[in-house]
Amino acid sequence: xxxxxxxxxxxxxxxxxxxxxxxxxxxxxxxxxxxxxxxxxxxxxxxxxxxxxxxxxxxxxxxxxxxxxxxxxxxxxxxxxxxxxxxxxxxxxxxxxxxxxxxxxxxxxxxxxxxxxxxxxxxxxxxxxxxxxxxxxxxxxxxxxxxxxxxxxxxxxxxxxxxxxxxxxxxxxxxxxxxxxxxxxxxxxxxxxxxxxxxxxxxxxxxxxxxxxxxxxxxxxxxxxxxxxxxxxxxxxxxxxxxxxxxxxxxxxxxxxxxxxxxxxxxxxxxxxxxxxxxxxxxxxxxxxxxxxxxxxxxxxxxxxxxxxxxxxxxxxxxxxxxxxxxxxxxxxxxxxxxxxxxxxxxxxxxxxxxxxxxxxxxxxxxxxxxxxxxxxxxxxxx
Amino acid sequence: xxxxxxxxxxxxxxxxxxxxxxxxxxxxxxxxxxxxxxxxxxxxxxxxxxxxxxxxxxxxxxxxxxxxxxxxxxxxxxxxxxxxxxxxxxxxxxxxxxxxxxxxxxxxxxxxxxxxxxxxxxxxxxxxxxxxxxxxxxxxxxxxxxxxxxxxxxxxxxxxxxxxxxxxxxxxxxxxxxxxxxxxxxxxxxxxxxxxxxxxxxxxxxxxxxxxxxxxxxxxxxxxxxxxxxxxxxxxxxxxxxxxxxxxxxxxxxxxxxxxxxxxxxxxxxxxxxxxxxxxxxxxxxxxxxxxxxxxxxxxxxxxxxxxxxxxxxxxxxxxxxxxxxxxxxxxxxxxxxxxxxxxxxxxxxxxxxxxxxxxxxxxxxxxxxxxxxxxxxxxxxxxxxxxxxxxxxxxxxxxxxxxxxxxxxxxxxxxxxxxxxxxxxxxxxxxxxxxxxxxxxxxxxxxxxxxxxxxxxxxxxxxxxxxxxxxxxxxxxxxxxxxxxxxxxxxxxxxxxxxxxxxxxxxxxxxxxxxxxxxxxxxxxxxxxxxxxxxxxxxxxxxxxxxxxxxx
Numbered sequence: 001x002x003x004x005x006x007x008x009x010x011x012x013x014x015x016x017x018x019x020x021x022x023x024x025x026x027x028x029x030x031x032x033x034x035x036x037x038x039x040x041x042x043x044x045x046x047x048x049x050x051x052x053x054x055x056x057x058x059x060x061x062x063x064x065x066x067x068x069x070x071x072x073x074x075x076x077x078x079x080x081x082x083x084x085x086x087x088x089x090x091x092x093x094x095x096x097x098x099x100x101x102x103x104x105x106x107x108x109x110x111x112x113x114x115x116x117x118x119x120x121x122x123x124x125x126x127x128x129x130x131x132x133x134x135x136x137x138x139x140x141x142x143x144x145x146x147x148x149x150x151x152x153x154x155x156x157x158x159x160x161x162x163x164x165x166x167x168x169x170x171x172x173x174x175x176x177x178x179x180x181x182x183x184x185x186x187x188x189x190x191x192x193x194x195x196x197x198x199x200x201x202x203x204x205x206x207x208x209x210x211x212x213x214x215x216x217x218x219x220x221x222x223x224x225x226x227x228x229x230x231x232x233x234x235x236x237x238x239x240x241x242x243x244x245x246x247x248x249x250x251x252x253x254x255x256x257x258x259x260x261x262x263x264x265x266x267x268x269x270x271x272x273x274x275x276x277x278x279x280x281x282x283x284x285x286x287x288x289x290x291x292x293x294x295x296x297x298x299x300x301x302x303x304x305x306x307x308x309x310x311x312x313x314x315x316x317x318x319x320x321x322x323x324x325x326x327x328x329x330x331x332x333x334x335x336x337x338x339x340x341x342x343x344x345x346x347x348x349x350x351x352x353x354x355x356x357x358x359x360x361x362x363x364x365x366x367x368x369x370x371x372x373x374x375x376x377x378x379x380x381x382x383x
Numbered sequence: 384x385x386x387x388x389x390x391x392x393x394x395x396x397x398x399x400x401x402x403x404x405x406x407x408x409x410x411x412x413x414x415x416x417x418x419x420x421x422x423x424x425x426x427x428x429x430x431x432x433x434x435x436x437x438x439x440x441x442x443x444x445x446x447x448x449x450x451x452x453x454x455x456x457x458x459x460x461x462x463x464x465x466x467x468x469x470x471x472x473x474x475x476x477x478x479x480x481x482x483x484x485x486x487x488x489x490x491x492x493x494x495x496x497x498x499x500x501x502x503x504x505x506x507x508x509x510x511x512x513x514x515x516x517x518x519x520x521x522x523x524x525x526x527x528x529x530x531x532x533x534x535x536x537x538x539x540x541x542x543x544x545x546x547x548x549x550x551x552x553x554x555x556x557x558x559x560x561x562x563x564x565x566x567x568x569x570x571x572x573x574x575x576x577x578x579x580x581x582x583x584x585x586x587x588x589x590x591x592x593x594x595x596x597x598x599x600x601x602x603x604x605x606x607x608x609x610x611x612x613x614x615x616x617x618x619x620x621x622x623x624x625x626x627x628x629x630x631x632x633x634x635x636x637x638x639x640x641x642x643x644x645x646x647x648x649x650x651x652x653x654x655x656x657x658x659x660x661x662x663x664x665x666x667x668x669x670x671x672x673x674x675x676x677x678x679x680x681x682x683x684x685x686x687x688x689x690x691x692x693x694x695x696x697x698x699x700x701x702x703x704x705x706x707x708x709x710x711x712x713x714x715x716x717x718x719x720x721x722x723x724x725x726x727x728x729x730x731x732x733x734x735x736x737x738x739x740x741x742x743x744x745x746x747x748x749x750x751x752x753x754x755x756x757x758x759x760x761x762x763x764x765x766x767x768x769x770x771x772x773x774x775x776x777x778x779x780x781x782x783x784x785x786x787x788x789x790x791x792x793x794x795x796x797x798x799x800x801x802x803x804x805x806x807x808x809x810x811x812x813x814x815x816x817x818x819x820x821x822x823x824x825x826x827x828x829x830x831x832x833x834x835x836x837x838x839x840x841x842x843x844x845x846x847x848x849x850x851x852x853x854x855x856x857x858x859x860x861x862x863x864x865x866x867x868x869x870x871x872x873x874x875x876x877x878x879x880x881x882x883x884x885x886x887x888x889x890x891x892x893x894x895x896x897x898x899x900x901x902x903x904x905x906x907x908x909x910x911x912x913x914x915x916x917x918x919x920x921x922x923x924x925x926x927x928x929x930x931x932x933x934x935x936x
Contacts, residue, residue: 023920026926060554073547
């Protein structure tokens with residue numbers, strides 16, 4: 001499903017809790033997982049602007065100039081500017097310079113909304129004179145009801161490194177703006193010359209840094225997407241269901257936008273207040289291969305709400321919901337927990353009975369973006 | 384007209400008021416203030432201007448006449464030092480491994496030349512302010528907030544040369560001084576800490592010194608041992624060499640010839656000796672052969688004698704044969720005993736020499752062991768004394784810290800109780816000003832935002848107070864069941880669900896069905912079925928909100 005930027009009507013229509021599309025303009029609506037708190041829509045791969053709003057600053061007194069052979073300790077302040085009151089979890093902070101990555105030890109792990117925490121980055125002994133860039137890459141996460149979205153954010157600061165030679169100290173007094181013409185006093189301006197200051201100078205004000213999303217680090221660091229194949233699954237990914245009869249599958253081009261998950265189970269797709277108050281998006285039925293009829297005896301091993309499929313951290317996940325559990329790639333999964341699904345994964349809803357019903361996952365990708373996820377039913381019971 | 388230069392009256396002063404009246408006179412005086420000083424002119428209680436350096440004209444005839452005619456201005460001139468100055472303060476802190484450390488904090492300060500007028504905040508009512516006054520003002524804020532907090536994260540042995548920690552202290556001190564005196568025009572240029580030797584470092588230095596002493600003793604011992612061995616080896620070599628040298632010295636020409644002759648004779652002797660040895664070997668072989676023959680013969684004789692004895696015994700003539708036999712046997716026994724005795728003597732002399740040598744070695748080894756044990760015992764006693772002293776000191780520090788920690792915990796608990804009581808009182812005070820229905824809603828556990836919406840709804844719908852309160856209770860119950868948490872949800876809920884003709888209860892009960900799209904929306908005035916997903920959507924929608932299909936052309 002092609003995603004288009006939201007219009008003003010979309011935010012209004014998103015308040016109708018069960019809508020997947022804007023009724024006025026037809027745009028796909030992707031809600032933040034904490035929509036009940038932030039009321040915010042998100043882009044297919046982006047962070048919620050209300051929940052994840054970090055700001056990084058250089059603390060007052062930071063020294064950004066040093067000499068060869070010395071270490072430098074740079075104090076930073078990380079602020080959680082979330083307007084929705086959502087806490088921000090900091091999983092890791094890494095300082096990257098030319099010589100490699102240095103993890104920053106953090107005694108804390110969470111920042112409440114509208115509050116800040118400080119940390120200090122200590123460099124290795126500086127080896128060569130000149131200018132060196134120091135990149136700060138932080139892995140930040142927002143959690144809500146068992147789900148977690150993680151993102152990489154990065155900022156860069158520049159360190160000046162002088163040689164260890166002795167330098168001349170020059171005293172400068174700024175005399176500009178001296179206006180002295182009353183009370184019998186005479187203005188006496190004194191000219192002075194500016195000389196480059198080689199001594200380390202501590203900053204007198206807190207300096208805000210451009211702390212931006214660092215998508216390029218997310219796949220290599222395993223934060224989002226699939227490292228194997230360099231793929232991302234956006235929230236707007238389409239699903240196709242080959243092998244399912246029409247009555248058991250959603251219409252072509254279905255997305256998970258409506259409820260954030262794709263509910264799969266024995267329950268039918270048609271809503272009925274008395275008999276089927278919680279319909280499935282994808283109905284899982286076991287068919288008799290000879291007659292084509294639904295096998296009632298085997299069907300009892302599939303719960304009405306058996307499992308959910310959801311997209312989290314640009315990866316497809318399965319959440320077992322049924323008491324009988326299920327099997328993924330031969331591994332038994334029980335209720336609860338969130339498990340990642342890779343390209344080629346196989347879901348067996350009735351553990352140990354692959355011949356009765358199995359779902360094969362296939363990714364159809366272009367330019368590193370998964371456009372369609374095929375969930376193929378085996379044995380096939382439809383087109 | 385020559386100008387006199389005004390400076391601060393003392394190098395320790397940071398700022399000082401200058402009494403201009405003492406320069407007033409009939410003749411105008413020119414006063415120059417250097418560019419490194421701040422000149423702040425206050426006329427009639429107001430700052431006229433401030434600048435770096437100035438030239439001031441005071442008094443004079445015409446100004447005197449002007450003052451007499453139009454009144455005299457109250458002039459006051461403040462001069463302050465703009466040059467950076469250094470303050471030093473002794474500091475104490477406790478490290479992460481609970482070692483007390485002391486040091487000297489050096490702060491480079493400067494009056495902010497960009498905000499010169501703010502220096503008035505330092506002056507108060509005094510006629511001057513010294514640099515020491517500034518230190519008194521800021522030093523209490525740097526103890527626990529900066530130094531203790533920073534040093535607490537570092538071990539005692541990691542303090543020295545820790546540039547990163549110095550940077551951190553500098554940053555923290557700058558922030559503190561900015562907080563305390565930033566608006567008074569004080570700037571921190573740099574901060575440095577110099578540490579005295581702490582107990583851990585002293586212990587490490589002592590330990591290293593003792594290790595060095597031990598290493599030196601070991602080295603001396605090895606050198607001594609080696610020198611004794613070398614001396615022994617060289618003495619033997621020297622003795623041999625001396626003997627050879629003496630021999631050569633003593634040898635005259637005749638003796639040398641004789642020696643050569645001796646060597647020739649030795650050669651001849653050796654040759655003859657070899658011949659003789661061969662001859663002797665032949666003779667020995669012959670002797671052995673003869674001996675063997677003789678022995679065999681004797682054995683045969685003995686056997687014959689034994690046979691004869693046996694026969695004689697048998698014949699009854701035993702006595703004579705026994706005597707001859709006993710004599711032969713006794714002779715053999717005497718010879719064998721003599722040979723055994725000689726052999727034993729030789730063995731005993733060898734054993735005796737071995738025993739003496741072993742005893743001497745044993746004695747030497749015992750003496751050496753005793754000496755080493757004595758030294759080790761002394762070392763152990765010294766180590767135990769030091770260790771005991773360290774343990775006592777550590778225990779004392781630990782007890783002090785426990786007492787201090789207990790006091791701090793008690794203070795924290797008291798403070799928490801006090802804050803809790805204050806918060807409860809504040810809540811009661813705020814609720815006193817609220818309306819009864821708002822208090823009812825908040826006490827029912829609904830969030831303040833939702834409570835406000837409920838109050839608005841109830842106010843709009845109900846007439847009298849009793850009806851409003853009853854409606855309010857119903858709405859609170861409904862909002863709890865629907866788990867409404869935010870203001871936007873509450874508004875959406877009541878707009879969509881509660882405005883229908885079915886009333887409040889029916890609206891909530893059918894909310895799920897409405898949300899599923901299987902029930903017409905009351906507000907939209909009708910619904911239509913989507914041809915793709917067969918769900919009911921409001922007739923006003925241009926697209927199906929469930930599958931995105933366009934609803935009309």
